[in-house]
């Protein structure tokens with residue numbers, strides 16, 4: 001099995017991942033609800049994001065966290081996201097870059113979840 005090597009591989013990884021995500025009854029509806037008819041734009045953005053992370057080509061310059069801050073998601077959703085992401089890579093790619101993709105995704109899922117929990121708890125505190 002080959003490693004992730006170029007933009008075509010990134011597109012293959014991203015497209016197949018979001019195909020599976022959209023079919024998943026637990027997290028699929030959360031994406032569709034938010035993205036609606038902007039899927040093409042989302043996929044383009046994600047090609048750029050993963051190119052930047054994995055191939056060192058600066059094709060993304062956004063802030064990954066803010067769009068997630070108000071989504072109705074918690075640890076169980078990130079866990080499902082990670083299972084689909086990991087399986088999807090392992091089905092098609094193997095090597096250091098494929099490993100890096102799984103590692104980075106895991107770290108970001110952890111950080112997103114931590115921030116979401118932190119803000120949720122902070123907002124629940126009484127003001128006094």
Ligand code: HEM
Nearest residue numbers: 027030031034049062063064067073077078081105108109
């Ligand atoms: C269950 C977990 C997750 C859900 C439901 C989710 C959902 C979404 C949605 C709906 C958007 C598009 C926002 C919009 O354009 O309206 C988005 C953007 C994005 N997501 Fe996630 N996401 C999840 C986990 C992750 C993880 C673990 C990563 C780490 C790789 C990630 C990386 C990104 C990035 C980079 C963007 C683009 C941000 C930008 O607009 O610049 N997401 N996500």
